[in-house]
Amino acid sequence: MPSELVKNYxxxxxxxxxxxxxxxxxxVTRALVKAVDSLGLDKxxxxxxxxIGCSSRAPGYLDFNTLxxxxxxxxxxxxxxxxxxxxxxxxVVTGDxxxxxxxxxxxxxxxxxxxxxxxxxxxxxxxxxxxxQFSPTTPTGxxxxxxxxxxxxxxxxxxxxxxxxxxxxxxxxxxxxANQLEKNIIAGIQNKGFxxxxxxxxxxxxxxxxxxxxxxxxxxxxxxxxxxxxxAWDKLPEEKKEGxxxxxxxxxxxxxxxxxxxxxxxxxxxxxx
Numbered sequence: 244m245p246s247e248l249v250k251n252y253x254x255x256x257x258x259x260x261x262x263x264x265x266x267x268x269x270x271v272t273r274a275l276v277k278a279v280d281s282l283g284l285d286k287x288x289x290x291x292x293x294x295i296g297c298s299s300r301a302p303g304y305l306d307f308n309t310l311x312x313x314x315x316x317x318x319x320x321x322x323x324x325x326x327x328x329x330x331x332x333x334x335v336v337t338g339d340x341x342x343x344x345x346x347x348x349x350x351x352x353x354x355x356x357x358x359x360x361x362x363x364x365x366x367x368x369x370x371x372x373x374x375x376q377f378s379p380t381t382p383t384g385x386x387x388x389x390x391x392x393x394x395x396x397x398x399x400x401x402x403x404x405x406x407x408x409x410x411x412x413x414x415x416x417x418x419x420x421a422n423q424l425e426k427n428i429i430a431g432i433q434n435k436g437f438x439x440x441x442x443x444x445x446x447x448x449x450x451x452x453x454x455x456x457x458x459x460x461x462x463x464x465x466x467x468x469x470x471x472x473x474x475a476w477d478k479l480p481e482e483k484k485e486g487x488x489x490x491x492x493x494x495x496x497x498x499x500x501x502x503x504x505x506x507x508x509x510x511x512x513x514x515x516x
Contacts, residue, residue, distance in 0.1 A: 265459025267418035267444030296338035298365035315345030354408035375449030411436035
């Protein structure tokens with residue numbers, strides 16, 4: 244990462260980071276920082292919120308207004324921040340377990356409300372920080388410390404979940420296609436409403452080792468070879484999609500934004516009074 248980006252957007256006294264070698268979290272964090280820099284946002288008007296997990300360590304390294312909150316509650320705290328100060332650009336960084344297991348209820352209602360928050364899910368298919376338990380995105384049959392013989396649970400498609408729940412912008416990227424991921428984050432921040440970006444990442448230490456996925460390079464190569472851009476995806480026959488996954492902008496609509504609707508309600512009540 245260019246030294247100017249590090250100097251301008253990181254708390255250098257907290258570096259180096261604690262992420263494992265081969266972890267993709269640094270790439271996703273870089274994409275977030277580059278997106279903020281590309282948009283020319285005032286970092287004092289950006290608030291980054293996280294819960295608990297490997298990805299949730301990111302705000303400790305970032306020189307914005309930051310909140311490191313409790314497990315699964317990042318969106319609840321972020322909603323409070325946005326309601327108290329709608330002028331802030333509020334960005335949530337969270338993991339697949341943090342956002343869709345203990346935090347799943349907060350996720351669906353943030354989508355439903357269409358509150359102007361950008362949520363980036365670092366999806367590495369496992370609970371990395373607490374020892375490699377299987378998560379809601381762990382592929383069926385894959386192993387974790389809490390599923391030593393393989394998970395029998397069907398795994399969530401988080402982008403489908405966010406779309407169905409009402410998010411007005413939904414995208415998926417990978418740590419291999421980092422430039423596209425950055426563009427998706429830019430579009431998410433610019434969207435006036437709830438934006439959901441899933442960043443497919445790697446955890447060679449727990450998920451990869453437990454499931455014999457090979458090295459960090461092997462896991463990143465898998466993302467490269469099996470991700471298909473939405474434009475190409477829509478043209479493929481169903482049999483060609485087997486074992487692959489779609490990336491890019493998956494859903495974008497205009498919907499009334501929650502804080503604006505709330506302010507309109509207050510204004511109308513004051514007018515009546």
